[in-house]
Amino acid sequence: MTLVALADRTRGLRGWSRAAVAVALGALAALAMAPYGVLPALVVAMTGAVWLLDGTRVKAPPLRVGLKAAAVIGWCFGFGFFVAGLWWLGAAFLVDNDEFAWALPLGVVGLPAGLALFTAASFVAARLLWSAGPARVLVFAAALGLGDYVRGHVLTGFPWNAFGMALGEHVLLAQFASVVGLYGLSVIAVALGAAPATTGDAAGLKAVWLPPAAAGLLLAALAAYGALRLPVGPVATVPGVKLRIMQPNLAQDARRFSYDNREPIMRHYLALSDGPDRALSSGASGVTHLIWPESAFPFILARNDEARAQIAALLPPGVILLTGAARSAPRLPGEITTRFFNALQIVADDGGITGTYDKVHLVPFGEYLPLGDVLQGLGLRQFVHVPGGFSAGSVHELLHAPGLPPVAPLICYEAIFPGAVVPAGDVRPGLLLNVTNDAWFGDTPGPYQHFSQARLRAIEEGLPLVRAANTGISAVVDPYGRMVASLPLGKEGVLDAALPSVIVPTPYSLHRDLLFAILIACCFLSRTVSDRREAMQNAEQEIVSGAHGDGI
Template identity: 55%
Template sequence: MSGFSRLADRVILSWGWPRRLIALGCGAVGALALAPLDLWPLLAVPMTAAVWLIDGSVAESRSGGLWSAATAGWWWGFGYHLAGLWWLGAAFLVEADKFAWAMPLGVVALPAFLAIFPAAGFALARMLWPTGAGRILILAAALALSEWLRGHVLTGFPWNVYGMMLAGPAWLAQSASLIGLYGLTALAVAIGAAPAALGTGEAGAARWRAPALATLALASMAGFGAWRIPPEPVAAVSGIRLRLMQPNLPQDAKFSPRNSEMILSHYLALSDRATSPATSGVQDATHLIWPESAFPFLLGRTPQALARIAALLPPSTTLITGAARAGEMLPGESRPPIYNSIQVVNDEGVITGSYDKVHLVPFGEYLPPFLDRLIRALGLSEFVSVPGGFASGNRRTPLLVRGLPPAAALICYEVIFPGAAMPGGPRPGFILNLTNDGWFGQTSGPYQHLAQARLRAIEEGLPLVRVANTGISAVADHYGRIRAALPLGEAGVLDTTLPRAGAAPPYARFGDLFFAGVVASLMLAGVIMRRR
């Protein structure tokens, strides 16, 4: 018996706490395949362990086996999300006197809830579990389906979907242009789980069949990526000169009204900074872009701020900025709805357009009314200092800005939802993502956020312009190649151009239709192998 087979037996035959700890630890290793480390070969650890853990539940009765598989899946998923989302704890320390008590809710309770989805995936796989290599296909289909559900149930939270383990190298990520993030997830599970066949299953040369097919799949993905990505840079849209401003303001200062003057002065001075002897500040830009929630006041109701912005902007230069916006107060309401918005300001200080965030962050930007009343009755407060939270925009619409192609505007975590990034109507010319990752400090969170935004550019065939308060602000072409960026945790400005959009790839045209076909094919192949 080889050492690999002995390792497989130890996992398969484990029970009780050793089994739970194996699942927890192997799931946690999967987080190392995510940004910023992008150690994608390590996806083999959690996926191979997943096969062996479900193998260990096969000897039990049907009901007992389902429970055993689901329990292993929960611990496996808990380890993965605990290691991948630990940085959420930083948000609770921004105003520690108010929110430190709730840190376990974000750092432990959220991963515990998200682990329900891989638990369901393990249980589904166990229901259809065949012998031999077919079980790898069943696992890939079941976990891909459970991840799709995680991205949609209860408004969805598709952060660190397993396909992101293959999204680091640009030459592997290009497959998302065909099958999207969830299709990439099915491939990641199948490729990562293939080594399990070396420790169990067929004997002789047959045991190499699954690893050989996984190697072929990786080679095909790499070949497609190398073919798709041209060696030369993508041409820029003529006549557009962007200036991205990254203020790097501490989060505890950013939302304090007493800092309004300091914040605006900082923005104005930084926006006009010369970046080299050959530049002359904002005079060189056609469009100046500031990050999400830029001000601790309502820009549209602060004429003094608009006047100062107008004084900064040269003729024909436009500002695009995040800002809270007050809507119209309806009869019977005590206050107007407040939106988390992107607003467009011309060189005369007039707001000429806006986009209101549609997909709000649960518990961060809004609470159900009964929960909001309960929190206030207990003397506690929300993260967002807007009573009752933000109101949601009605629908995703293109942002129209003078001198720019129509933009698919996405605020903060709206950009993590595959298949839901595009507004209605004609195809936009680029993706505009304004965000504030200052809540999460110098952690892996901002890197993971950028990685997901970059994958949207590949899926949709559109360039990405991303501006963040503390970083990472960047411009990427429609192949996901970063053309220019500002480092995390540094204040600065970035002068850049806008890459041209590419042709709409298959995923942009058909969405998750190909993903559904991949899952159905994997499931069918696994069932056929089971019957044989």
């Protein structure tokens, strides 16, 4: 079957057949995300999606009919993409399965159904500006890129697995995120994937192969940019800093991660951090900063004198601990319940807590319940075992730890939001510190996707990333997104590494999404240019035809 015949057959699909193909194409596109990174899957998926949208213009149906069909195709494509890319969320419902297993369909099917509305809206926007020529590829790319941007900001925002992560998964190609950010990569990734759709057009050989040829050149240019940007050797490191990241690989079910098990949990942390030769506590390791992951304790650290005394006994003079920990706040006048925060705290060598950052961007249903009073009345609660869930911190701010440059703290999925990982202000941080706990998701694609997105923030900002994850992936990443040291998923251990230095501010860190907006405008403008060119060609043909008709 020729490409033209395959395209025509795809355009001719209707009803359930068209919906099923759209779902399958969306699921195929998910293979381009971490941990797979199969770029050809995105090409097939986006090319097929363009042909399906082409089919909404067959025999020029009324616009409302075409828009309705585009919405259905877009929703089905998005549903397939998000189910295939986010199915691992179901693992969290099985950690305490006696309490949450019944709600598993809400996470595995309900969330993708809601997220697919953004894809449906993107397909409708593309259909409004659809044309028969190659410009439709850029219109499609702009619409999906804009959809990713909106998805990342509406309500609490959820930019997980934006289409740009197909390029962000590959360090060489991801370097252009330092210019246009994740959402700009989304536009480019969709354009690259959709460009071969023109090979199914019944036109001259040169015309149909121009867009895929241009896409090939663009891909080569991205790779060349990445190769030129990446230095040959390692970046310089911050003098006098040696990090030790502890990855305990601790299960999160209510039975094992409980207050009753606080003593064996602390013994595990202390022994693992110290090492079999007790090099940390003796000072022989040379470690200056010890880092533990998010929500490390099944108790309030500030209230537990014994635990802080144990930490003090572990830390040599001058060494500090940065750790995730739940924090409670004194009740304010009129408050009847205690507020709890998901925090990142600095613990000095005497066991005192000298600095705290409270997580600002909480996970809905994981750390708090939207419409809490209503849903709690129905018997629901958030995943974390905290009465009433966590409260959000007031402001994302730098954390100042002795011996370190200013720290941009990122707790759990705060690291997935492009442009929001660096606190506002004139002081540029010296590192991104991401403490997280992906134990809820086991050995699934989820932790790999989380790490890949956090790593892209380092590339966007030109800042090193230090990441401590309970079950992995813990790592030190340089400002170009290259791994300096890491611990694999599902393994306990420690890693020691120097802290890479920052590099010059990137264009993205200076201009944020301005260049993305320009890219969107250029893509939509291509439709106008294409229409004018087509109108001029038609006018010339009419003139020529008229001249021949007059016998000239």
